Amino acid sequence: MKTTIKEAKNYLNQEVTIGGWLHNKRSSGKIAFLQLRDGTGFMQGVVVKAEVSEDTFQLAKNITQESSLFVTGVITEDTRSDLGYEMQVKSIEVIDEAHDYPITPKNHGTEFLMDHRHLWLRSKKQHAVMKIRNEIIRATYEFFNNNGFTKIDPPILTASAPEGTSELFHTKYFDEDAFLSQSGQLYMEAAAMAHGKVFSFGPTFRAEKSKTRRHLIEFWMIEPEMAFYNHDDSLEVQEQYVTHIVQSVLKNCTIELKTLERDTEKLAKVATPFPRISYDDAVTFLKEEGFDDIEWGEDFGAPHETAIANHYDLPVFITNYPTKIKPFYMQPNPENEDTVLCADLIAPEGYGEIIGGSERINDLALMEQRINEHELDAESYSYYLDLRKYGSVPHSGFGLGLERAVAWISGVEHVRETSPFPRLLNRLYP
Structure with a gap:
């Protein structure tokens, strides 16, 4: 079932696919947190090493900022999130891999941001x-x-x-x-x-x-x-x-x-x-x-x-x-x-x-x-x-x-x- 981040609340405990971009990420040895966006909102995708294939976990750790993706997983409740839910990721399909995205998470000057x-x-x-x-x-x-x-x-x-x-x-x-x-x-x-x-x-x-x-x-x-x-x-x-x-x-x-x-x-x-x-x-x-x-x-x-x-x-x-x-x-x-x-x-x-x-x-x-x-x-x-x-x-x-x-x-x-x-x-x- 394809849906959006905004509508994902209607699919709690169900598996869905969302098309979006990687806004940011962080990872440890056994888990990766993907900050996903799709235009309707921002949502966290959680990738647990023990619950996905090795290729999927390595992809989650290495994927670059603003790459476009199809992400499939189960929508689960998350009271810490502004949305109230997140995705337990099962698989990732890269549509287009972005390289050297100019606006990184660090601070940038106003003129630089206006140029971009x-x-x-x-x-x-x-x-x-x-x-x-x-x-x-x-x-x-x-x-x-x-x-x-x-x-x-x-x-x-x-x-x-x-x-x-x-x-x-x-x-x-x-x-x-x-x-x-x-x-x-x-x-x-x-x-x-x-x-x-x-x-x-x-x-x-x-x-x-x-x-x-x-x-x-x-x-x-x-x-x-x-x-x-x-x-x-x-x-x-x-x-x-x-x-x-x-x-x-x-x-x-x-x-x-x-x-x-x-x-x-x-x-x-x-x-x-x-x-x-x-x-x-x-x-x-x-x-x-x-x-x-x-x-x-x-x-x-x-x-x-x-x-x-x-x-x-x-x-x-x-x-x-x-x-x-x-x-x-x-x-x-x-x-x-x-x-x-x-x-x-x-x-x-x-x-x-x-x-x-x-x-x-x-x-x-x-x-x-x-x-x-x-x-x-x-x-x-x-x-x-x-x-x-x-x-x-x-x-x-x-x-x-x-x-x-x-x-x-x-x-x-x-x-x-x-x-x-x-x-x-x-x-x-x-």
């Missing part, structure tokens, strides 16, 4: 991060599908930019200028006028020359837009969504979280409603905390966001930023025209902003004014202005950066480990 990212993905911790990423994606579709959203796919090649052209990758679209999308938001607003509640999930690009642990050149965004939703309505959706993905990972990725040594008690605290602090109060708080460098009207940096998040020990919304430091499409705050109805959701433990969102301007004249003030090409945004001409309604939306969310939930330090093949300032390989 295609192989580093096989490691136990990197495997766990990708499993958590996958669970967040699965839970994302579950949340929005269960709450009446329609998935719409915006284009990746665009003629205009939602947040200005300074951080865009330029390309030629035959005889026209085009850009790689930095956000699908403007198109999702159009889709919301057709479907009410929509979301997109796809790659976005920022030509930002940043080397921080929070930044990637290419990353994935989840971007919902909701017709007839005001700013407060949107904040409720955001906290419900983030709570859902955190709880889903806690429920379905227990082994992976343990592999990463994640403090799950901190994740278990994540529940609605999230604390909120206005930009004005945040500036006051930061000054009281000794950040004398911050002045009203300036954007917050990583140390500022971390100080605010640490104060709450939960995801926290910072609301109503100054108009001049936010994109052109955000609805003015009726209580203070110098600010807009927006919020950034700051993750705890120093992971920074994971969501940016706002109520969108729905008045045609004001939108035209904003486009002019930001010196944008009105013709490129004519379709966007049409949304305010033909049945405009109050609407709101937000964008969650997948890799930052994965970094926070999995507890890894740098977002480069949360993307299968990260694109960084000086890295386009592999």
Whole structure:
């Protein structure tokens, strides 16, 4: 019977065959322990010299790291294992023998590991991060599908930019200028006028020359837009969504979280409603905390966001930023025209902003004014202005950066480990 490591629990005390790779091994004179992986998980195979042929035992002792195998044996209970079971190996068939595998069990430098990212993905911790990423994606579709959203796919090649052209990758679209999308938001607003509640999930690009642990050149965004939703309505959706993905990972990725040594008690605290602090109060708080460098009207940096998040020990919304430091499409705050109805959701433990969102301007004249003030090409945004001409309604939306969310939930330090093949300032390989 062929099965996988994940499904082997269904065959306790039965003989099965599993196709996989040798992750690691150790042996003594009479027993060999094989650490096997097959993509679904990691499992120990025990080879006892007295219970197998001499050829099989010698093969178990000599087989090399990352060789591919068919391993046959009986699945038995093992309470010391995270899985709760292991295999008593009876026979081994080598499919392909690997030689001089470059990533050995010793420590390697980050640049070396990034150069070998295609192989580093096989490691136990990197495997766990990708499993958590996958669970967040699965839970994302579950949340929005269960709450009446329609998935719409915006284009990746665009003629205009939602947040200005300074951080865009330029390309030629035959005889026209085009850009790689930095956000699908403007198109999702159009889709919301057709479907009410929509979301997109796809790659976005920022030509930002940043080397921080929070930044990637290419990353994935989840971007919902909701017709007839005001700013407060949107904040409720955001906290419900983030709570859902955190709880889903806690429920379905227990082994992976343990592999990463994640403090799950901190994740278990994540529940609605999230604390909120206005930009004005945040500036006051930061000054009281000794950040004398911050002045009203300036954007917050990583140390500022971390100080605010640490104060709450939960995801926290910072609301109503100054108009001049936010994109052109955000609805003015009726209580203070110098600010807009927006919020950034700051993750705890120093992971920074994971969501940016706002109520969108729905008045045609004001939108035209904003486009002019930001010196944008009105013709490129004519379709966007049409949304305010033909049945405009109050609407709101937000964008969650997948890799930052994965970094926070999995507890890894740098977002480069949360993307299968990260694109960084000086890295386009592999």
